[in-house]
Amino acid sequence: MNRFLLVPFYEHPADRPEAWSALVEAAPSLYGVVVNPASGAGEAPDPAFAAVAGRLRAAGVPLLGYADTAYGRRPHAEVVTDLLRHRDWYGTDGAFLDQVATAPAALAHYRRIAVAARAAGAGTLVLNHGAHPDPGYEEFADLLVTFEGPWDTYRTLDLPVAAHYCHLVYAAPPGVRPVTPVHCAVPGTGAHPWGTLPHLLEPAR
16 A cells, blocks of 8 residues: 555635545545644534544544644643644544754754654654754654745755655646655645645545
């Protein structure tokens, strides 16, 4: 089974039910889907997200709870609270930490978060640096997002490639496939590019 797509899809299931159904149907190709109801878990469970999370789990899709870390500025307890809520409300079995620092000075902070995430049941831990980080982060994460940005930038770069690196590319034309084994390329642009699915998963309209 080739699970090559890590999909951050930040749309409400009530607004885009057909797109969430397309994710369920694509289950065998999904490395994971990032669950992000409210730039995190929010303050209370969202029934629509809980329902679609149940469908994805039943299809065998790994679910990664989203938590913003503000490049190390967000307190440890707030990040862990987000991850625990994702687990308890949506049944996530992994974590997607966003806006992760790249410098070695923040390693201890993120190592502590990683320990807490594993203790909370995160079988898969993804760190979204958006750029190439210090190699110390490889010690405690399963996947490092070492590029996040538009296709016009991505196509000009010669980035390192490894099995545990992931590239997230937006404003991508049809047929584009990033070079890392796990990746995602979507057509979305502007301030909210992750409100679109990869071209090959977009349901017919």
